[in-house]
Amino acid sequence: xxxxxxxxxxxxxxxxxxxxxxxxxxxxxxxxxxxxxxxxxxxxxxxxxxxxxxxxxxxxxxxxxxxxxxxxxxxxxxxxxxxxxxxxxxxxxxxxxxxxxxxxxxxxxxxxxxxxxxxxxxxxxxxxxxxxxxxxxxxxxxxxxxxxxxxxxxxxxxxxxxxxxxxxxxxxxxxxxxxxxxxxxxxxxxxxxxxxxxxxxxxxxxxxxxxxxxxxxxxxxxxxxxxxxxxxxxxxxxxxxxxxxxxxxxxxxxxxxxxxxxxxxxxxxxxxxxxxxxxxxxxxxxxxxxxxxxxxxxxxxxxxxxxxxxxxxxxxxxxxxxxxxxxxxxxxxxxxxxxxxxxxxxxxxxxxxxxxxxxxxxxxxxxxxxxxxxxxxxxxxxxxxxxxxxxxxxxxxxxxxxxxxxxxxxxxxxx
Numbered sequence: 001x002x003x004x005x006x007x008x009x010x011x012x013x014x015x016x017x018x019x020x021x022x023x024x025x026x027x028x029x030x031x032x033x034x035x036x037x038x039x040x041x042x043x044x045x046x047x048x049x050x051x052x053x054x055x056x057x058x059x060x061x062x063x064x065x066x067x068x069x070x071x072x073x074x075x076x077x078x079x080x081x082x083x084x085x086x087x088x089x090x091x092x093x094x095x096x097x098x099x100x101x102x103x104x105x106x107x108x109x110x111x112x113x114x115x116x117x118x119x120x121x122x123x124x125x126x127x128x129x130x131x132x133x134x135x136x137x138x139x140x141x142x143x144x145x146x147x148x149x150x151x152x153x154x155x156x157x158x159x160x161x162x163x164x165x166x167x168x169x170x171x172x173x174x175x176x177x178x179x180x181x182x183x184x185x186x187x188x189x190x191x192x193x194x195x196x197x198x199x200x201x202x203x204x205x206x207x208x209x210x211x212x213x214x215x216x217x218x219x220x221x222x223x224x225x226x227x228x229x230x231x232x233x234x235x236x237x238x239x240x241x242x243x244x245x246x247x248x249x250x251x252x253x254x255x256x257x258x259x260x261x262x263x264x265x266x267x268x269x270x271x272x273x274x275x276x277x278x279x280x281x282x283x284x285x286x287x288x289x290x291x292x293x294x295x296x297x298x299x300x301x302x303x304x305x306x307x308x309x310x311x312x313x314x315x316x317x318x319x320x321x322x323x324x325x326x327x328x329x330x331x332x333x334x335x336x337x338x339x340x341x342x343x344x345x346x347x348x349x350x351x352x353x354x355x356x357x358x359x360x361x362x363x364x365x366x367x368x369x370x371x372x373x374x375x376x377x378x379x380x381x382x383x384x385x386x387x388x389x390x391x392x393x394x395x396x397x398x399x400x401x402x403x404x405x406x407x408x409x410x411x412x413x414x415x
């Protein structure tokens with residue numbers, strides 16, 4: 001048998017609903033290195049794709065998702081030549097590694113991952129057998145299972161106890177403060193578009209107790225704020241500066257004003273929530289290596305590739321609502337959106353108005369909710385009788401709905 005015999009991954013990830021496609025298999029491939037280098041391994045996405053019999057883009061998407069979920073940590077490697085190189089990955093258990101360790105590991109792996117490096121002088125050329133192995137004999141193998149270095153798999157209760165002891169002594173240690181900030185900032189939903197320096201400055205101005213509370217209540221505040229029907233989440237800096245975790249109870253009360261019923265996007269309320277999600281700013285997107293290569297080779301496909309990416313990934317919450325509806329499942333809707341969507345009109349599937357709404361979605365690169373068989377009507381905002389042009393009427397209806405939601409950015413949300 002060659003290669004690691006076991007793969008170790010955190011148990012909670014197995015039932016995570018965010019997993020897709022090859023995600024779990026990719027995680028298991030990376031989890032085969034749990035007992036070496038504190039779990040870090042340097043792997044080529046191309047080689048992982050070959051091992052899993054899939055495309056490199058599939059592996060790349062899986063890794064990106066696992067990193068976003070918090071199951072994998074990634075350390076990118078940039079070659080001096082600017083060429084792509086294998087990156088470092090680690091299935092997240094509980095421990096961190098000093099950056100100096102990577103320098104030593106990079107030296108060990110330089111020959112393996114640098115295709116332009118010359119062969120080592122100690123390595124015999126092809127066709128010439130290597131010298132005999134050391135004459136010393138290894139001891140007999142133990143009949144029991146192979147030992148596993150589980151130093152990075154500390155049980156949660158022990159891990160929490162160690163963290164408490166460590167934090168008591170390192171609350172003001174600059175390295176510990178920065179580590180805690182990184183952990184907090186990565187978990188903030190708008191981190192990709194936020195100003196990290198601004199957030200870091202505010203973080204540094206807080207007391208150790210404030211930082212601890214801010215991080216502990218961050219996830220609860222974000223969930224409560226978004227579930228209350230708000231379009232925009234404040235920046236991480238604003239959350240810290242205004243100590244918004246203290247407002248969590250008020251935000252939670254707003255979130256509880258959710259209608260007891262569950263809906264699909266075929267209903268008035270469900271369509272209202274779907275439209276509210278689509279009116280959020282588009283998520284930051286960029287082409288992956290494969291897509292960039294296609295665009296370079298066939299520039300005429302650039303618009304098509306970008307459209308597909310925007311429709312599938314630009315508004316992830318909207319896509320989730322559509323998928324939930326198509327799977328015949330329901331979701332809760334904030335009461336205020338239920339009220340605002342009560343005057344939506346029934347629109348005949350396939351009719352002129354339905355086609356006008358479809359054109360609007362296409363023009364904005366919004367994902368489209370398909371109509372199932374035997375569904376004759378769908379719900380949309382009411383069109384103004386004073387506008388004859390259906391496309392113009394749909395645009396006006398969307399704008400009116402957006403204004404009714406009161407979703408314009410205020411100064412806090414615009415940071």
